[in-house]
Amino acid sequence: MDTPIEPIKRRPTSSTLRYQTFTLGCTLAIQAFATGATLAFPILASMMPGLRPAQVGVFLAVVYFGAMIGSVLGSGFVTGFGPVRASQGALVLQAAGLGLLALGEPNLRLVAALLCGFGYGPITPASSQILARTTPPERMGLAFSLKQTGVPLGGLLAGAALPLAASLMSWQAAFAALALSTLIVAVASGALRSLDDQASGHIAISSTWHRPIIEVLAHRGLRAMAVVSLLFSACQLSVSGYLMAYLHQQFGLGLAQSSVIYAVTQAAGIGGRLLWGHLADRTGSSRRVLIGVCVLMAVSAAAVGAWPVQWGVVALAIASAVLGATAIGWNGVFLGEVARLAPAGRVAAVTGGALFFTYFGVVIGPPCFGWAAEHLNSIGFAYCGLAIMPVIALVLLLRRF
CATH class of the missing domain: 1.20.1250.20 (MFS general substrate transporter like domains)
Known part of the structure; x- marks a missing residue:
């Protein structure tokens, strides 16, 4: 069971504000890059030869089917590893999916979609746990809304950056660049690893995934x-x-x-x-x-x-x-x-x-x-x-x- 952490109550006011701002910034970046990873394929689809519009719909359906599963099973990883490690692992999964898309092999696209979906599912439960532990109740609504602006922000940034990268290099390089950026965000979010100190270390999802x-x-x-x-x-x-x-x-x-x-x-x-x-x-x-x-x-x-x-x-x-x-x-x-x-x-x-x-x-x-x-x-x-x-x-x- 997740145990609330309350270290910030002992911090000076200025330190508390800086800590909360940094935490919010990290969760915002995680959400933005996670969203960008899920939308990269439909954004670049028009530049990929031989791709039919219906294939984009199938890809997105598989992504969010994977996200449905990942959002439920991901809670077990949040409990066992902590919300920060769970977020890092989720981003790594998405980077792997983007890497498969960069290979340009059509037979790997649905596998890539599942990886992106499995990675996207735990992101919100993990970041919600982070904010719930570090945000005062009177600021909860604004903090969660700020973090969730990462969804449209990720879509806007991906929509602007990926086609530009594809035109300057190639669509494969655009996928690869986003995969590398996603890994960088995963590494940088390790600065919050102190929030994982009370993780149980045990993952029990085989029989309790539906709980x-x-x-x-x-x-x-x-x-x-x-x-x-x-x-x-x-x-x-x-x-x-x-x-x-x-x-x-x-x-x-x-x-x-x-x-x-x-x-x-x-x-x-x-x-x-x-x-x-x-x-x-x-x-x-x-x-x-x-x-x-x-x-x-x-x-x-x-x-x-x-x-x-x-x-x-x-x-x-x-x-x-x-x-x-x-x-x-x-x-x-x-x-x-x-x-x-x-x-x-x-x-x-x-x-x-x-x-x-x-x-x-x-x-x-x-x-x-x-x-x-x-x-x-x-x-x-x-x-x-x-x-x-x-x-x-x-x-x-x-x-x-």
Whole structure:
């Protein structure tokens, strides 16, 4: 069982602040590079010869299937090795996956996807454990939201750096460079290894891998949060995966305008994670903030999907930003609420159990959205239908009061 560590209570105030800032910076870097590793293949796919679009979808499905397993089994490694060593090991797995992609062998791609997914799964439970041990309760929402900005930040940085590296060198070299950078982050995070001092040294996951899932399902609040995260994650990947196609192909915008609105949407996701975390700390209620997120997400998804052309591009960009701030920006507040609801010493395990459902939403959400868009013959109609997801989440959150 994880035992909370409380060394920072004895530190002077200035030392405590520096320590917390450094810890947050490390977890942010870990999250950003872990996300970049999972998105590297779809980002570079257009530069890889003979690759069909459907193969990108299969790759991502395998990645997040691996993440589902890794998020649950990873809690055992967090307990046995400690959250920092677990994070380092996870990054090494992802670097290995990137290395396989750099070889350019098609038969190794699904193996690489599994490695990236297995590595991505434990990252959030481990970093949640780190922040739960080093962050005061009154700053929990903002700290978790800051750390989770690593997800859109990792996507933005990978989207900017990898194509540039590929154009200057090759797409294989771009994979290799990211693999090397990921290993460097893994080594640098060893500065936090003192947080592993109370690790049990024993890993028992063969017969108890399902325990975190059972813990989540047995707790009314955690069960509701798990389902909410499944619905939200389905929305998040549907926005990130299909918004560009909607803006360019169906709405009729040029590539430059579509790219700008897409970038604004992703940047709004970063801002949303910070804003919702700050509001959660100020109000003292993550659930109330998530209720507001549900309302805004439903309205903005329906608005973007049914946007009349005559209303203009600027207004569409604003609506897309609201959609990004909610559909991409909810994660930190969700993780902070899971950490608050978790039994003492079970933050990593319960977070892993909750993320099993989160990743399940990622696996099924985009394919279902694509199916709906194809059968409705409209991505816009699919976005209107997507608004149902946050409405269901709203009902679940309201039942908690």
